[in-house]
Amino acid sequence: MGMWDVIDEAKLTSDAQMVDFQNIPDTYKDLCVIASVRDSHNTTATSTLILEINANYANNYPWGRYYYNSGSSGAGGGGNGTVNAPIGVMAKDGNSTGLFSPTYLYIHNYTDSSHYKHYSSWSGHQGAVNTNNYTMTEMRWGSWKQDAAITRLKFLSEQYVNNKNLKTGSWITLYGINDS
Amino acid sequence: MAAQEFTCIGNVTTSSSVTSMSVSIPADTGSHLMLIYKLYQNSGSTVRLRFNNDSGSNYASTNLAYLWGNYTYANNQQNGILIAQPQDSDSYPSSGTVYIPDTQTSGKCVSIVQDGGSGSGRWFQSSGTWFNTSARVTSVGLHTYSSSQTFQNGSAIAVYALGES
Numbered sequence: 001m002g003m004w005d006v007i008d009e010a011k012l013t014s015d016a017q018m019v020d021f022q023n024i025p026d027t028y029k030d031l032c033v034i035a036s037v038r039d040s041h042n043t044t045a046t047s048t049l050i051l052e053i054n055a056n057y058a059n060n061y062p063w064g065r066y067y068y069n070s071g072s073s074g075a076g077g078g079g080n081g082t083v084n085a086p087i088g089v090m091a092k093d094g095n096s097t098g099l100f101s102p103t104y105l106y107i108h109n110y111t112d113s114s115h116y117k118h119y120s121s122w123s124g125h126q127g128a129v130n131t132n133n134y135t136m137t138e139m140r141w142g143s144w145k146q147d148a149a150i151t152r153l154k155f156l157s158e159q160y161v162n163n164k165n166l167k168t169g170s171w172i173t174l175y176g177i178n179d180s
Numbered sequence: 181m182a183a184q185e186f187t188c189i190g191n192v193t194t195s196s197s198v199t200s201m202s203v204s205i206p207a208d209t210g211s212h213l214m215l216i217y218k219l220y221q222n223s224g225s226t227v228r229l230r231f232n233n234d235s236g237s238n239y240a241s242t243n244l245a246y247l248w249g250n251y252t253y254a255n256n257q258q259n260g261i262l263i264a265q266p267q268d269s270d271s272y273p274s275s276g277t278v279y280i281p282d283t284q285t286s287g288k289c290v291s292i293v294q295d296g297g298s299g300s301g302r303w304f305q306s307s308g309t310w311f312n313t314s315a316r317v318t319s320v321g322l323h324t325y326s327s328s329q330t331f332q333n334g335s336a337i338a339v340y341a342l343g344e345s
Contacts, residue, residue, distance in 0.1 A: 003185065004185050004186040005185050006184035006185070006342065034279055035281060036282045036290070067244065068244040068253040068254075068255075070255035073253060074244055074253040098313055100282070100290065102281045102290045102291060103292075104279045122305060122307075123292065124242065124291075124292055124306075124307020124308065125307070126290065126308070129309075129311045129313075130311055131240065132240045132255045132257035133255070135242040135255045135307075136307075137243060137244050137292075137306060137307040139244070139294075171282055173212065173342070
């Protein structure tokens with residue numbers, strides 16, 4: 001067993017509503033997700049990659065963020081309890097072809113069954129090639145207000161409610177991290 | 181699925197003053213890379229991340245930073261992805277991690293970095309893109325802003341890649 005082991009990964013060969021990692025083993029200390037993602041929604045605005053833990057669709061996900069969007073000043077924000085966790089900015093399909101958004105997510109002590117769970121994430125967005133416009137970088141953090149050990153992570157576009165998908169070519173890898 | 185893990189594919193520690201440090205990426209390397217760095221510089225300036233030693237103005241990046249009590253924000257198209265801003269002397273180094281999720285698919289050469297510098301709570305968050313839609317990444321390197329800035333003795337980078345174990 002290595003320090004960072006791949007538990008599961010999904011590289012989409014067609015648009016998909018979600019990436020759903022189930023039956024996550026309890027043998028690691030922390031979880032990490034590294035992703036390269038794009039939304040199938042054909043506009044130039046940004047989307048958000050969202051996470052649902054243990055299929056719990058409920059107001060159990062408080063979160064905060066700090067970000068910079070080109071053309072504006074840096075700003076912060078947050079939510080006191082959304083139905084899933086927003087974890088990163090994501091390019092939509094109206095952006096230049098081939099630009100996917102990198103996302104890094106870290107979940108601490110995911111097997112702890114007596115405390116809420118906490119995560120941190122970092123992400124970026126590039127909307128067009130050969131320009132420094134239409135860019136964004138973002139840091140997020142948040143909690144899942146449940147004590148249960150995490151056994152399932154489901155990733156979707158925030159636009160799934162409008163029948164939008166994760167774009168083909170999106171790639172999400174789940175790592176288990178050992179402490180020794 | 182075969183067991184996979186991050187393994188170190190190359191590292192550099194400098195014992196003299198240099199303007200760049202890079203690691204080659206073999207063709208059979210997995211598509212996920214992680215670069216970990218510790219940098220000492222002779223004067224304060226922003227460090228560039230470059231792919232395949234491309235020094236053209238072929239990169240865009242966006243950063244969010246805190247330096248000496250001030251928040252700064254910037255988006256740039258320059259000759260590298262701006263990833264860190266170490267200050268002068270050993271007292272103010274930078275250390276951080278760059279994640280490169282996909283090195284092989286066209287137009288997806290993007291990275292995220294979290295950088296923490298000691299002294300007055302400095303930090304630097306960045307993401308960026310290399311505007312090359314055809315090349316596989318064959319090397320990653322860190323470069324100083326100009327030849328008058330150098331990485332000092334003890335600066336180091338290590339590159340890890342996803343691979344089967």
